Amino acid sequence: MKEIAIVDYNLGNITSIRRALSFLGYKSIITNNPEIILKSEKVILPGVGAFPTAMSYLKKYDLIEAINETVKKGNDILGICLGMQLLMQFSNEFERTKGLSLIEGDVISINDILDDNIKLPCIGWYKLNKTKDNTLLKNIKKDQWFYFVHSYMVNCRNENDVIADYSVNDISITAIVKKNNITGLQFHPENSGIEGLKFFTNFCKS
Numbered sequence: 001m002k003e004i005a006i007v008d009y010n011l012g013n014i015t016s017i018r019r020a021l022s023f024l025g026y027k028s029i030i031t032n033n034p035e036i037i038l039k040s041e042k043v044i045l046p047g048v049g050a051f052p053t054a055m056s057y058l059k060k061y062d063l064i065e066a067i068n069e070t071v072k073k074g075n076d077i078l079g080i081c082l083g084m085q086l087l088m089q090f091s092n093e094f095e096r097t098k099g100l101s102l103i104e105g106d107v108i109s110i111n112d113i114l115d116d117n118i119k120l121p122c123i124g125w126y127k128l129n130k131t132k133d134n135t136l137l138k139n140i141k142k143d144q145w146f147y148f149v150h151s152y153m154v155n156c157r158n159e160n161d162v163i164a165d166y167s168v169n170d171i172s173i174t175a176i177v178k179k180n181n182i183t184g185l186q187f188h189p190e191n192s193g194i195e196g197l198k199f200f201t202n203f204c205k206s
Contacts, residue, residue: 012046047082084184
C-alpha cells in the first residue's frame, strides 16, 4: 500500500482528511517531518487560513524544500483549499507573498474578477464543471456538488493546468488544477460526502 503523508503545519483540516482516507482503507500519517514527507509516495497539503501565515509555517518547519523535492522525485502532491493556492507563484492576500511556485500563476480575491462584489468568504455547495478529462475525475458525474469555503482564488497563467471550475455570478472560478504530478482542489473533498471520497480514491490509486 502506498504511503500517504498529510502535511501538518498548524493550518488545515488534517483530522478530517485522515478520517476520510481511513474510511477508504488507506493508511496515512500526519507529519511535519521533512524526511517522512520525502519518503511518502503521496503527499497531501491541506490548508485553512491566510497565505502569508501558511508560508511562514512551511518555512519554520523546513517543509518547502521537502515539498519541492517530492515533486522533483515524481511523487504525487495534492493541495486542498489554501494548500492548492500555496502551489502558485504569488498571492496578493494581505500582502504580496511568494508561494511554492509549482504552478504558474497567482492568487487573487474572488471579488477582483466579479462585476459586483459579494460577501466573502464564498461558502456553500457549488456544481463542478469539468473543462478537461482526467483520471482524477474518474466516476465523477457532470454537475456534481462540492463544498467550497474561500475568499481567494487561483489565477493560472496556463489554461491547460485547469481541469475544472465552478461559477459565481456567472463568472468561472478555478476549482481543480493539474500539472503532471501536482494537483490542487479549491473545494474540500473531506467535507463533500461520497463525491469527495471519489477524489481521494482517484488520487490514491493514481
